[in-house]
Amino acid sequence: MRYRSLIPLAIFVVIATVLGIGLTQDADEVPSPLIGKSVPAFELPGLRDPQARVGPADEHGRVWLLNVWGTWCVGCREEHDVLLDAAREHELTIVGLNYKDERDAAIDWLERLGDPYVASAYDPEGDVAMDLGVYGAPETYVVDANGIIRHKHIGPLSPADLRDTIVPLVRELEPS
Amino acid sequence: MRRWLAISLFALAGALALPAAAGEPIREFDAPDQRERYYSLLEQLRCLVCQNESLASSSADLAQDMRDEVYRLAVEENRSEEASIAFLTERYGDFVLYRPPVGPTTWLLWFGPALMLLIGAAILATIIRWRRNNDENTALSPAEQARAERLLASDSEDER
Amino acid sequence: MNPEIGNLALAVALALALFQSVVPLVGAAQGRAPWMAAARPAALAQFGFVALAFIALSIAFYTSDFSVAYVADNSNRALPWYYRLTAVWGGHEGSMLLWSLVLAGWTLAVALCSRSLPLVLVARVIAVLGLISTGFLLFMLLTSNPFARLDPAPMDGADLNPLLQDIGMIIHPPMLYMGYVGMAVAFGFAIAALLGGRLDAGWARWARPWVTTAWVFLTAGVALGSWWAYYELGWGGWWFWDPVENASFMPWLVATALIHSLAVTEKRGAFKSWTVLLAITAFSLSLLGTFLVRSGVLTSVHAFATDPARGVYILAFLGLVIGGSLLLYAIRGPFTVGNNRFEWLSRETMLLGNNVVLIVAAGTVLLGTLYPLAVDSFGLGKLSVGPPYFNTVFLPLMVALLALLGGGQMVRWRRDDLRRIWLHLRYALVASVVLGLGIAAMLGGGLGTHLSVALGLALALWVALGTIQTVRTQLSGQRKLGGALRRLPASVYGMSLAHLGLAVTVVGITISSAYEVESRVRMEPGDTAVVAGQTFRFERFEERDGPNYRASTATFTASRDGEVVATMVPEKRFYQSGGQPMTEAGIDAGFTRDLYVSLGSPLGEAGDAWSVRLYYKPLVRWIWLGALLMSVGGLLAITDRRYRSTRHRAQAPEQAGEPA
Numbered sequence: 001m002r003y004r005s006l007i008p009l010a011i012f013v014v015i016a017t018v019l020g021i022g023l024t025q026d027a028d029e030v031p032s033p034l035i036g037k038s039v040p041a042f043e044l045p046g047l048r049d050p051q052a053r054v055g056p057a058d059e060h061g062r063v064w065l066l067n068v069w070g071t072w073c074v075g076c077r078e079e080h081d082v083l084l085d086a087a088r089e090h091e092l093t094i095v096g097l098n099y100k101d102e103r104d105a106a107i108d109w110l111e112r113l114g115d116p117y118v119a120s121a122y123d124p125e126g127d128v129a130m131d132l133g134v135y136g137a138p139e140t141y142v143v144d145a146n147g148i149i150r151h152k153h154i155g156p157l158s159p160a161d162l163r164d165t166i167v168p169l170v171r172e173l174e175p176s
Numbered sequence: 177m178r179r180w181l182a183i184s185l186f187a188l189a190g191a192l193a194l195p196a197a198a199g200e201p202i203r204e205f206d207a208p209d210q211r212e213r214y215y216s217l218l219e220q221l222r223c224l225v226c227q228n229e230s231l232a233s234s235s236a237d238l239a240q241d242m243r244d245e246v247y248r249l250a251v252e253e254n255r256s257e258e259a260s261i262a263f264l265t266e267r268y269g270d271f272v273l274y275r276p277p278v279g280p281t282t283w284l285l286w287f288g289p290a291l292m293l294l295i296g297a298a299i300l301a302t303i304i305r306w307r308r309n310n311d312e313n314t315a316l317s318p319a320e321q322a323r324a325e326r327l328l329a330s331d332s333e334d335e336r
Numbered sequence: 337m338n339p340e341i342g343n344l345a346l347a348v349a350l351a352l353a354l355f356q357s358v359v360p361l362v363g364a365a366q367g368r369a370p371w372m373a374a375a376r377p378a379a380l381a382q383f384g385f386v387a388l389a390f391i392a393l394s395i396a397f398y399t400s401d402f403s404v405a406y407v408a409d410n411s412n413r414a415l416p417w418y419y420r421l422t423a424v425w426g427g428h429e430g431s432m433l434l435w436s437l438v439l440a441g442w443t444l445a446v447a448l449c450s451r452s453l454p455l456v457l458v459a460r461v462i463a464v465l466g467l468i469s470t471g472f473l474l475f476m477l478l479t480s481n482p483f484a485r486l487d488p489a490p491m492d493g494a495d496l497n498p499l500l501q502d503i504g505m506i507i508h509p510p511m512l513y514m515g516y517v518g519m520a521v522a523f524g525f526a527i528a529a530l531l532g533g534r535l536d537a538g539w540a541r542w543a544r545p546w547v548t549t550a551w552v553f554l555t556a557g558v559a560l561g562s563w564w565a566y567y568e569l570g571w572g573g574w575w576f577w578d579p580v581e582n583a584s585f586m587p588w589l590v591a592t593a594l595i596h597s598l599a600v601t602e603k604r605g606a607f608k609s610w611t612v613l614l615a616i617t618a619f620s621l622s623l624l625g626t627f628l629v630r631s632g633v634l635t636s637v638h639a640f641a642t643d644p645a646r647g648v649y650i651l652a653f654l655g656l657v658i659g660g661s662l663l664l665y666a667i668r669g670p671f672t673v674g675n676n677r678f679e680w681l682s683r684e685t686m687l688l689g690n691n692v693v694l695i696v697a698a699g700t701v702l703l704g705t706l707y708p709l710a711v712d713s714f715g716l717g718k719l720s721v722g723p724p725y726f727n728t729v730f731l732p733l734m735v736a737l738l739a740l741l742g743g744g745q746m747v748r749w750r751r752d753d754l755r756r757i758w759l760h761l762r763y764a765l766v767a768s769v770v771l772g773l774g775i776a777a778m779l780g781g782g783l784g785t786h787l788s789v790a791l792g793l794a795l796a797l798w799v800a801l802g803t804i805q806t807v808r809t810q811l812s813g814q815r816k817l818g819g820a821l822r823r824l825p826a827s828v829y830g831m832s833l834a835h836l837g838l839a840v841t842v843v844g845i846t847i848s849s850a851y852e853v854e855s856r857v858r859m860e861p862g863d864t865a866v867v868a869g870q871t872f873r874f875e876r877f878e879e880r881d882g883p884n885y886r887a888s889t890a891t892f893t894a895s896r897d898g899e900v901v902a903t904m905v906p907e908k909r910f911y912q913s914g915g916q917p918m919t920e921a922g923i924d925a926g927f928t929r930d931l932y933v934s935l936g937s938p939l940g941e942a943g944d945a946w947s948v949r950l951y952y953k954p955l956v957r958w959i960w961l962g963a964l965l966m967s968v969g970g971l972l973a974i975t976d977r978r979y980r981s982t983r984h985r986a987q988a989p990e991q992a993g994e995p996a
Contacts, residue, residue, distance in 0.1 A: 005669045008613060009662040012620070016655055018706060019627065021713035023647045033269035130245050133267035135224050136238055202858045202947060222720050228578055230722065233571050274722025281716045285707045289700040289729045296692035304685055307606075307678050 032133055032152040039066065039143050040131040047098050047106055047120035054095070054121040056147055063173045064093040065166070066141040067117070068129060070101040071109045073137040079156035080113050086157075087116035090167050096120040099129050099137050142166065144173045203247060210251045217246050217260055220274050230274060339404050339483040342392030346483070349385035349440075350473040356382055356443075356466030360459035364531070372459035379447040379462050382469065383440040390437045393482050394424050403489035406430060406482045412495040414884035414912060422506040423496040428630065428646075429482035434510065435626070436472045438517045439465065446521060446546070453542055460528035461521070468520055471653045479646045495884065495913030504564030512557030512584055516622040518550020519587055522594065523619035526612045527661055530668045535612065540602035543615070545979045547598060551591045552970035558584050559963035567921050572852075572932050572951050574959060577726040582705045583625030586698045590618040593694035596687050604749060606676040606684060609669050610691070616665060620658040621698070627654055628705070679751035686744035693737045700729055738795040738842065741835060742768070742802035746809065764805050768797035785850045792846025800839040803832050830973030837965025844958025853952040856936070860945040868952035870894045870901075870931060877944040885911040885918075890946065892922060892933045906933045929954045 034040075039056045046052035056066075067083060069076040086092045096117035098106045103122060110120070123129055132141070135154060142151040151169055153161060205211040215232065221242065223234035231239050231246065242264075249260040264272055276282045356378035363371025393406075397420045402408040410427045411420055425434040443465040450458045476482065499505065525543040529535040561581060566574040575581065594614040601611045627650045678684040704721045711719055742764070746757055772794025776786050807828065814820035853868040864873045875891040887907045894902040904922030911918065924931040929952060936947035 005609075005666045008617070009659065009666055012658055012662055015624075015702075015706065016651065016659070018710045018713050019651055019654075022709040023651060033266065126241055130241070131267060133269070202856060220722075220724050222722065228576075233569060233573060233576075269718060271718040271720055274720050275724035275728075276719045276721060281711055282707075282719070285703060285721065285725070286729075288703050289696060289733070292696045292699050293692070293733070296696050300685075300688050300692050303688065304678070304680055307676070307684070308680070 032149070034133060034141075034149050035152060037149060038147050039141065039149050040128070042121075042128045042131065044097075044121035044123055044128060047096070047103065047110075047122040050103075050122070054119045056095075056143065058119065059093065059095060059143070060147060061145050062093055063145055063170050064095055064118075064143050065170075066095050066097060066132075066143060068097045068099050068132070068134050068137050068139040070099045070137050071105045072101065075156040076138045077113075079138055079158075080116070082157045082159055082162050083116040084114050085159070086162055086166070087118075090162070090170075092167070092170055093118050097128060097132075098122050099134065100124060100126050140166070142169055142173070145175050203251070205251060210254070213250050213257050213260075214247060217250055217257060218243060220261070221246065221264065222272050222274055224268060224272060338392050338395055338399075338401065339485065342389045342396070343481070343483040345385045345389040345392060346473060346477055346481075349382050349389065349436075350470065350477060352378055352382040352385060353466045353469040353473055357463045357470055360463040360466075361531075364456050364459045364463070369455065372455050375459045375462035375466075376447040378466070379440075379443045382466070383444040386433075386437050386440040386469075386473075389483075390424070390433055393430060393433060394421055396483075397421060397424055400493065401489075402491070402493050403485055403487070404482075405484045405486040408486050408490050408493045410493070410496050412493040412884065412913065415493075415496055415501075416883045418506075419496055419501050423500070425509050426496045426500045429476065429480045431509065432472060432476050432480055432630075433482050435513055435517065436469060436476070438510070438513045439469050439472065439520060442514075442517055442521050443469065446524070450542075456532065457525075457528050457539075457542070460531055461524040464524040464527045465520055468523075468657065471657065475646075475649055475653065479649055495911065498885070498909065498911040498913070498915060498918050499568065501911075502564070502568060504560060504568065508557060508560040508564055511553055511560055515550055515552075515554025515557045515591075516584075516587060516625065518546070518553055519591060519615075519619040519622045521546045521550065522591075522615040523661070526615035527664065529612055530661075530664050533668055535601075535608045537602055537605050540598050540611065541978070544595075544598050544602060545974045547591065547594055547615070548970050548974050551588075551595055552967045552974075554584070554588050554591055555963055555967045555970065558588050559960050559967075562963075563960050566956075567923055569919070571934065571949060572854075572921070572953060572956075574956070577704070577723045579705050580625075580629050582701050583621075583628050586701050586705075587618050587621040587625060589694050589698035589701070590614060590621055593691045593698075594618050596690050596694075600684055600687050604676050604678075604684065606678075607688070609665075612669065613665060614691075614695075616658075616661050620654075620661075621702075623654055623657060627651065677750065681747060681752045681754055681757075683744075683747050683749045683752075686740060686747050689740050690737065690744065693733055693740065697730065697733045697737075700733065701726070704729075734842075735791070735795065738799055738838075741838070742795070742798035745802055745806040745831075745835065760805055760809055761802060764798065764801035768794045768801055771797055779847075779851065781850060789846055789850045792842055792850075796839040796842040796846065799842070800836055803835045803839070807832055825976050825978070827973045827976040827978075830969045830971070830976070832969070833972060834966045834969030837962040837967075837969055839962070840958050840965060841962025844955050844960075844962060848953050848956040848959065851954050852956075855950045857948055857950065858939055858945055859948045865948075865950060867950045870896055870952060872931075872933065872950050874946075874948070877946075882909065884913070885909045887920075888935065888938075890922070890933075890935055890948075894924065894931050902931055904931060904933045906935045908935050925957055927957065930956050 041056060043053045043055040043057075046054050065086070083094060087094055094117050096119070098120055101122075101124065103124075106120075106122070110117075121128070126134070132139075138156055140153040140157055141149050144150050150173060151165070153166070157166065203211075203214065205214070218232035219230055221231045223229045223231050223236055223239040223242070225236050225238045229236075229239070231242055245264070246260060249255050249263055250257070255263070261273065270276060276285065278286050356375060359378070360372050360375035363369070363374070393404075395401075396404045396407050397411050398417065400407070400411060400413055400420070402411075406427060406429045410430070411423045415423065424430045443462060446458070446461055446465065450461075522543060525539070525546070529539055558581075561584060562574045565576065565581075566572060594611065597607050597611045597614055600607050627647075630646060630650055676684075704726055707721050708719055711717060743757060743761055746760055772790045772792075775793055776790035779789060780786075781789065807824070810824065810828070811817065811820045814823075855865060855867045857865045859865060859874045861874050861877050864871050866872070871894065873893050873895065875893055877888070877890050880887050880889050887909045889905060889907045892904045892906065893900050894904070902924035904924050906922035907920040909918040909920060919934050921932055921934040923933075932949075932951035932953055934949045936949060939945040939947055
C-alpha cells in the first residue's frame with residue numbers, strides 16, 4: 001500500500017466531516033451583519049399619532065427590543081401573546097416597527113389584541129426596515145443601552161425563545 | 177426548481193410572512209448603462225427568503241422590495257455597482273452576494289480551481305515523463321503487445 | 337390491504353438484497369461456484385419484489401388511497417390520472433423507491449446481459465449492487481416508508497407540488513436516476529476488479545458499454561432538467577448552478593472523464609488504477625448528490641426531506657460505501673503497470689489532459705457547492721456562491737477543454753509528430769479563428785460581447801472542424817468512400833457525433849447569452865411591443881379552468897413584416913392547493929431562435945394590464961440539441977460490434993490509429 005493511494009480517502013474524510021458538521025446546523029439561520037453595530041438612526045411618524053416622532057434616540061440608556069410587525073403577517077399574530085407577556089410579566093421595553101401596513105388596521109389590531117409596545121413607529125414604505133436588513137415579519141432585535149444591536153430573532157418568538165434567550169440576554173445587558 | 181423553497185415558505189406562512197404582492201413596475205432608465213447596471217446587480221444578488229434564487233428571477237415579495245431598493249440605489253441615486261453592493265452588504269451581509277468577495281475566508285474558493293489545475297498539470301507531466309522512460313528496453317512491439325493482451329483476456333476467461 | 341403488500345414486498349426485497357450481496361461475495365472469495373451462481377436469480381427475485389412494491393404504491397396513487405400518508409401528501413382527487421401516477425416519485429419516499437427500482441433494474445440488466453463475462457466477476461458486480469440496494473431499502477423501511485399509514489385517512493390529499501405537474505418533471509427524475517444509478521454498475525465493476533485484484537483490457541471492454549449507457553441517460557437527464565427550468569421558471573434561464581443541478585452535473589463531468597479514461601484502459605491497458613478510481617468517484621458523487629438533496633444540509637430548496645435522522649443515515653451509508661471502497665482502493669488499488677510507453681504528444685497525453693480538466697471542473701463545482709457549508713461549519717459566517725462565481729471560474733476550464741479536444745482527436749496513440757498534426761489541422765485552425773472573429777464582427781455588439789462571441793465560436797468551430805478532419809484523415813487512402821464510411825466502426829461515429837454535439841451546445845450557449853434580447857413591458861390586450869424586429873401583440877386575455885387550477889391565459893402573436901409568424905400562450909396558473917402561482921411561459925421554439933413570452937404580474941389598475949417579459953433568444957435550442965446529439969452519439973458507440981462479440985477473443989488487435 002502506497003501512501004499516495006490514500007489521498008482519495010483523505011479527501012473524502014474531509015468532505016464527510018464538513019457534511020457531518022453541516023447536518024448539525026440550522027441551514028436557514030442567517031446572521032445579521034448589524035449585530036454588534038449601532039441600530040440605524042431613524043425618526044418615523046408614530047402609528048397612533050402621525051405628528052409624533054419615534055426613533056431609537058428615545059430609548060437611549062436602556063435595553064430595549066425592536067419588533068417588526070404587520071397585520072398581514074400570520075406569524076405576528078402568533079407571537080403577539082408572547083410580546084404581551086414580555087411587556088407585562090418581564091417588563092421589557094418593546095418598540096414596534098409597523099412594517100408595510102395600513103395605519104387603521106394596525107391601530108385596530110393593537111386595540112383589539114392589546115398593545116405591548118412603549119412606542120410604535122409607522123413605516124408604510126419599509127424604508128427603515130430595509131436599513132435594518134429585514135427579511136420579512138416578524139423580526140425582533142435586542143438593542144443595548146448604548147444603542148448597539150446584540151441579537152436578532154427571525155420569525156415568531158415562542159414562549160421558550162422569550163424565556164431562554166431574550167429575557168436572560170436583556171437581564172445580562174441591563175446596566176447594574 | 178428554486179421555487180420549491182418559496183412554496184415551502186408559503187406552506188410555513190405562519191412562520192415568516194411577507195406583505196401582499198404589488199406587481200413589478202416597469203422600470204425606466206435614463207441611460208443604457210443604468211439599465212445594464214440594474215440588471216447586472218439583480219443577477220448578482222440573492223433573494224434572501226428564497227435562498228436559492230437571484231433577485232432577477234425571484235417572484236417572492238421580499239425580492240420585489242429589494243429590487244425596488246436596487247433600483248433606488250443604482251438608478252435613482254445613480255450609485256456605482258460597487259457602491260450599491262457595499263450598501264446592501266452592510267445591511268444583509270455577504271450572504272446576499274452570489275459572487276463572494278475575495279478575502280482570507282474565500283481564498284480557497286477563488287484560487288482552489290487554479291490550484292487544482294496546477295496540481296493536475298504537475299501530476300500529468302510527472303506521469304508522462306515517467307511513462308516516456310518506462311522500460312525502454314523491455315517495451316513490446318505493437319504485435320507483441322496485442323498478443324499479450326489476448327493472453328491476459330483468455331486468462332480471465334478461465335476463471336469461469 | 338394493498339399498502340401492506342407493498343410494505344411486505346419491500347421487506348422481502350431487503351432480505352433478498354442482503355442475500356444477493358453476501359452469498360455471491362463469500363462464494364467468490366472461497367471459489368464456490370454454486371454460491372456465485374446464486375447472484376443472478378437473487379437479482380431477478382429482488383427486482384420482482386421491488387417492482388411489486390412500486391406497483392403497489394402506483395395503485396395506491398391511482399385509486400387515491402389517502403390512508404397512505406405519502407399519497408395524502410402528494411396527490412389529490414382533482415389531479416389528472418397521469419399526474420397521479422407520476423406523483424409516485426413526486427416526493428421523498430417515492431423518489432427513494434424509484435431509485436431502488438432503477439437500481440434493481442440495472443442489476444437485472446447486468447444479470448441478463450453478462451453471459452460472456454466470467455462468473456466470478458458477475459457474482460461480485462451483482463453482490464456490490466445488492467449491497468447498495470440493501471442500504472437504500474433499509475433506508476426506506478427505517479426512515480422513509482412510502483407505505484406508512486395515516487389514521488384517520490383524510491378526505492382528500494394535499495396535492496402534488498404544482499411545479500411537478502409537468503411533462504418535463506415526469507421524465508426528468510427517472511432519466512437522471514437511470515444515469516445516477518447506472519454509475520452504480522461502473523462502481524460494481526470497479527469494486528469487483530479491486531476484490532479480484534486484477535484488471536485487464538477485457539475488464540475495460542466489459543465495463544465500457546455499461547458506463548456509456550449510464551452516461552447517455554445522465555446526459556439526457558441533465559439536459560432535461562435544464563430544458564424544464566427554461567420553460568417553467570418563467571424568465572428563460574437554463575442553468576442556475578443550483579446545488580441540486582450541481583449534484584447532477586458533477587457525476588456527469590466525472591462520468592465523461594471515465595468514458596475517456598476507459599478508452600485508454602481498453603485500448604492500451606494503461607491508467608487502470610485511475611479508471612477504477614474514476615468509476616468509484618462517479619458513483620460517489622451520485623450518492624453525494626442524493627445526500628445533498630435529501631438531507632437538507634444545503635440551504636437548498638429541494639431538500640424536501642429535512643428530517644435529521646435521514647441525513648444521519650445517508651451520511652453513515654455514504655461513509656460506509658464511499659469510505660469503504662476508497663479504503664479498498666488504497667489497499668488493492670495499484671495494479672501492475674503494463675509496458676505502455678507514450679510520448680509527450682500522444683493520444684494518451686491528450687486523454688489524460690481531458691481527464692485533468694474534467695476532474696478539476698468537477699472539483700470546482702464541488703468546491704463551490706460545499707464552500708458555503710464549510711465556511712458555516714467552521715463558524716466563519718454565511719456566504720453565497722452562485723452563478724457569477726461559477727461562470728467566472730468555469731470559463732477558462734472549458735476553453736482549455738475545447739482547445740484540447742479540437743486537436744486531440746487527431747493525435748495517435750503512443751507517439752505522434754507535431755508536423756503531421758499541423759499538416760492535417762492547419763486549415764481547421766485558421767478557419768476557426770478567422771470565421772470566429774469574422775462572424776462575431778458581423779453579428780456586432782460591444783467589445784466584451786465581441787470577444788466572448790469570437791472565442792466561443794472559434795472554439796466550437798475548432799472542435800467541429802477538428803472532428804470532421806479526423807474522420808476524413810481516417811478515410812483518406814480508401815478507394816471507395818461509401819465502403820470506407822461503412823467500415824468505420826460505430827464507435828467512431830458515436831464519438832464524432834458526441835463531439836459535434838458539444839460544439840453545437842457551445843454555439844448555442846455563446847450566441848444565446850450574447851444576443852438575447854429582453855424586454856419587460858406593461859401590456860394590455862391590443863398592445864404591441866417590438867423586440868429584435870419581432871412585433872409582439874397581446875391579442876386577448878381570458879380565464880380558463882384546468883383540472884385542478886384556474887389559469888389566467890394570454891394569447892400573443894409575433895409578426896415580422898406584417899406577417900404573423902407565431903402564436904404563444906403564456907399562463908399564470910393558480911392551483912387549488914394554494915401556494916404561489918405557476919408561470920407557464922409561451923414559447924415559439926425554432927431552430928434559429930425562440931420567442932418567449934411570460935406573464936409577470938397583473939398591474940393593479942382596472943383592465944387586463946400585465947407586466948410582461950418578452951424575449952428573443954437566438955439559437956437557444958442548440959444548447960439542448962447539442963446534448964441530444966451527445967446522447968445519440970453515446971447510443972451509437974454502444975452499438976459498436978466489438979461489444980457484441982466479446983465472446984470471441986480471437987479478433988484482430990485494434991489498430992493503433994483507431995480512435996477511442
